Structures are given as structure tokens and as C-alpha cells.
Amino acid sequence: MARMFVVDRDGKEHDVEAKPGLKVMEILRELDYGVAAICGGLCSCATCHVYVDPSWAGRLPKPQSDELELLKELPDYKEATSRLSCQVDFTEALSGIKVEIAPDT
Numbered sequence: 780m781a782r783m784f785v786v787d788r789d790g791k792e793h794d795v796e797a798k799p800g801l802k803v804m805e806i807l808r809e810l811d812y813g814v815a816a817i818c819g820g821l822c823s824c825a826t827c828h829v830y831v832d833p834s835w836a837g838r839l840p841k842p843q844s845d846e847l848e849l850l851k852e853l854p855d856y857k858e859a860t861s862r863l864s865c866q867v868d869f870t871e872a873l874s875g876i877k878v879e880i881a882p883d884t
């Protein structure tokens with residue numbers, strides 16, 4: 780089984796089983812400490828905001844313009860590591876990726 784390491788808003792790291800083929804958001808929203816994902820993945824709410832560990836961030840496909848526009852409006856946006864997790868496909872190749880849940884906005 781593929782895995783993700785998820786750092787919650789208290790700074791605690793969790794080792795989570797993750798199914799390839801899902802969006803990262805779909806994995807995170809099932810967790811008590813995960814994301815709200817209010818818009819359900821339509822790239823309009825930003826409640827699925829995460830920081831991808833710098834060692835993994837460069838391995839992801841670049842964000843599309845609509846994701847980037849929304850991210851840049853967030854007060855906690857970090858240029859190098861911020862992503863909307865509903866726009867990131869979790870694949871077998873990403874097993875072991877580390878993401879941190881961004882602060883509530």
C-alpha cells in the first residue's frame with residue numbers, strides 16, 4: 780500500500796495509507812485532522828491548501844493558472860510549497876510524499 784506522511788495543524792506527523800488514483804485532497808479529507816475541502820475539488824474554496832515538503836514539491840506537475848490564482852490570494856501562501864490538494868493526483872510514484880495541512884484561512 781502506498782503511503783503519505785501528513786503533518787497536522789498541531790505539528791504532529793501521521794503515517795497514512797493512500798490509494799493511488801485519488802486526489803491528495805480525497806485522502807486528506809477522510810482524516811480527522813485533514814482538510815475541509817468545502818467545494819469538493821472544484822478549485823474554488825482553497826480549504827484543501829497544503830504545503831508539500833520541499834524535497835517533493837518539484838516532482839509534482841506545476842499548478843494550472845486557476846490553482847495558482849487562488850493560492851496567491853491566501854494569506855499563508857508559500858510560493859515554493861503551497862498547493863491545493865484537490866488539484867494534485869496521488870500516484871504510486873508519490874508514495875512517501877510529505878504534506879503539511881496549511882492553517883485555516
Ligand code: FES
Nearest residue numbers: 818820824825865
Ligand atoms: S477542495 Fe476546494 S479548492 Fe480544493
